[in-house]
Amino acid sequence: MNDIIIKNITRIIIPFAQMYGIFIILNGHISPGGGFAGGAIIGTTLILYTLVFGREKGKKKFSHKMSEISESGGIMLFVIIGMIGMITAGAFLSNLSGGFPQGQLGEILSGGFIPILMIGIGIKVTSTMISLFNLLIDEEKL
Amino acid sequence: MNIIERILENINYIGAVALFLIGLRIVVLHSNLIKRIMGINIMGTGVFLFFVAIGNVSGGVVPIVGANPEGSTFVNPLPSVFILTGIVVVVSITVYSLSLVIRIYQNYNTIDQKELAELISEDNNEH
Amino acid sequence: MVYINVFIIIFLIICALAIGKIKDLIGAVVLFSAYSLVMSILWLLLNSPDVAITEAAIGAGVTSILFFAVISKTKRYEK
């Protein structure tokens, strides 16, 4: 696509949409939202970028290697947090009883591992959405 | 009329069942493969609507502690949790079946179930 | 309130039926997107905003884009 209006508007919109996605992820445990919704929003912005500026530029923003790392990294983070609970409290995914900091109810830093998990899920969903889109749209490299 | 009142009371459940069955009809009877995947999505939303309707409490508020006035009743949070999981699962299945559709189109040059069946039976007869 | 609910349900059912009937697949995806959006409004009415946000982002956003991507690589019209 070579339309200058679309390109400029996309450039303006994307940071705001990504900020909104990050806001939703970080506020997941104090207001409606969470990792899935926020991750999907950030994922759609990346898809929009790829659609407007082409596959090559999109690849630069979010490379294959990066998506692979965040792909397994999301689950890895989840399991490691669960294992910490297993070691400290004797049960997989122990939250506050596993020794995670409690924080102040209603603040961003609260809820033990919930914000960390939400960030992990957000990264995972983002990378999944963009890599699925890339897989579907990729030209056959023969 | 009594019956209309009852329908109005249970409209969400009836809608959920209707959507489930419409989705099922599209999946089973429609011949276009992409439409069938959409049917799966419609079926899914039907089930999720059923779950949400179970969790709803009229006059209730969203279960966020501290954001609501004292004494207000919370809606049931558990169905929402189930659906959040369910939505993502249905998306994964959708994407996987879409990838299969791309491959089927590349191999048979059609995404219509009836034409596909003919092509496959021709293939089998050749061997 | 009840009447809005009833109206939305009727809209959803008509949308779902139309998805089954329409011949143009792009149109079907647009209908599906609208369907998801209205569904998320309904879930907002039923007091579950978390699900509504997720459905609006995933159902109306990502799924539709993926459908468009696939239709662009296959056929647009069905017979």
Add this chain to the structure above:
Amino acid sequence: MKNVIANILFIVLFIILVIAIFEMPTSPSTNAPAYNDVVDYYVEEGADETNASNLIAGILADYRGFDTLGENIVLFTSVVAVGSVLRSTKYDKEVKDNE
């Protein structure tokens, strides 16, 4: 003809289900059987036990965190599965060459 029979079948099924719904505990109130002691526990203790003010996030990540892990595995699997289907390989080359 086949479609007509199927449509009638679906309509009959729909009517049966609607009649069944009338017998179900559908009232959107706290008296519904789904709104039981478990929900009360979540509402009363959930915020203290997880220290997250959004109860849904608390349940999602803490009480039912294992479901969420399973869901992440579904996403991971879907990427692997789509990759296994769509990554072009030698087979596609052969098909292209034949054409």
Add this chain to the structure above:
Amino acid sequence: MNIEQLPIINLILFLFMALLIPLLKRRPFKITLILGFIVMCLVLASSSHLLWHVNEVGSFSYTFGGHEARYGIEFLLTPFSALFTWVIIILAMIIYIYSSGDATEGIEQSEYGRYYVLLFILLLSMFGILYTNDLFNTYVFIEILSITTCAIISIKKKKDTYTSAFRYVMMNEIGSLSYLFGVALIYMATGYTNISMVSESIQVAFASYPFNIVIALAFMVIGLGIKAAIFPFHIWLPDAHSSAPSTSSAILSAIVIKVYLLVLVKILFSVFGIDILEQMNMPLILLILSGTAMILGSIFAIAQKDVKRMLGYSSVAQVGYILLGISLLSFLGLRAAFFHIISHGLMKTALFLSVGEIIFYKKTRKVNDFDGMGFIMPVAMGVFSIAALGMIGLPLTSGFISKLNLGIAVLENNYLVFLVILIISSLLNVIYYLPIIILAFLRNEKYHYRMTTIEKTPRTMITPLILLGILIVSLGLFPNVIMPYIEAAVETFIS
């Protein structure tokens, strides 16, 4: 680290292995295979220990996050789940060793990594399904299982795999969503998803809201029936089995279908309970389905020319046997069903793997081409014959014991009709299995000279086949080795 952590450690081991494989893709593939084998050995050790533990010390439950079972998710380790996870890991190891001998027919070298990722996630989901005691958690694992099973079919780059995988994924998804609808209805009436809590309160719910329970039962049985290929819903199975790679067909037919049947057992006996089932006449419906499956599955199998399709239809008939045992709702019936799940798992694995070897080296899948195959590939055909005789139900094989048990269970309930059906179905089995054995071994003297030109097959392919042959025969000779464990597993449902 006490014993209660072992189930979750099993799952984490599988998950880590699956995540590790993509990282190892630049190294020689042997390292991945050896690591995977080590993981499987570890899981086998821990499952064996768990099997011993639950039978000697007693069942235990494990809850996540230290919450009470009703508020969180619970793993329940009973003799049932311990026995069948143990069986699954043994069968999976045999198939794994076989597939490591680069005989994963039809899968390309570049896809091996993904194949093993999917295999380990498949094992994870099956373990999860058997361990978990939560209806919704079961749904999540069922979805993982269905997406991985479809993916290990479509990983083979051939035209017809895509269409059959597409049909399979559609059927699977209808099944999963029906199951989820059933969960919604049960949740609506009882307010729990934990199976123990549901079974405590389901009698009350059935008294006040019978429609909920009836429709939930219908949806769940249909949903799981589609996935387990119970008779009218079996249409996806022959296509999927015949087009998949041989190792995948073995996994599908020997393990995956059985897992869905086990979930069905769990749902029928633990969630609803015998009382409600009998009030709804559920056993009768299931009995009729199983009877038709036993006859029609075998008749369809006779008509097939493709050997893998034939084996697929034979699975439909065998699911009928298992369902017959389940639907008798008696101790003996369930015992026979469980024994048949194990013995059919062994026999079908042996059949698919030996056929897979023949397809791999001889590139033929027509039944008629098996002429003199016994002299060309004696080990593969020998194991095939043992397993086929087991399917017919000849003495000295495990198939005989399961049919004997099934016959006793049927007689106990005075269903003479089903004894007749059992015998007819066995005779039909004879019609399609025996000609292959005769073709391969007894006719065509001219092939004798080929004995000298036996194909050199890798040891990793031969060993599992011989092992399977030995297991089938020894299970037929000494069924009492495993019977106490099966009886303990049955006692978790019927005391």
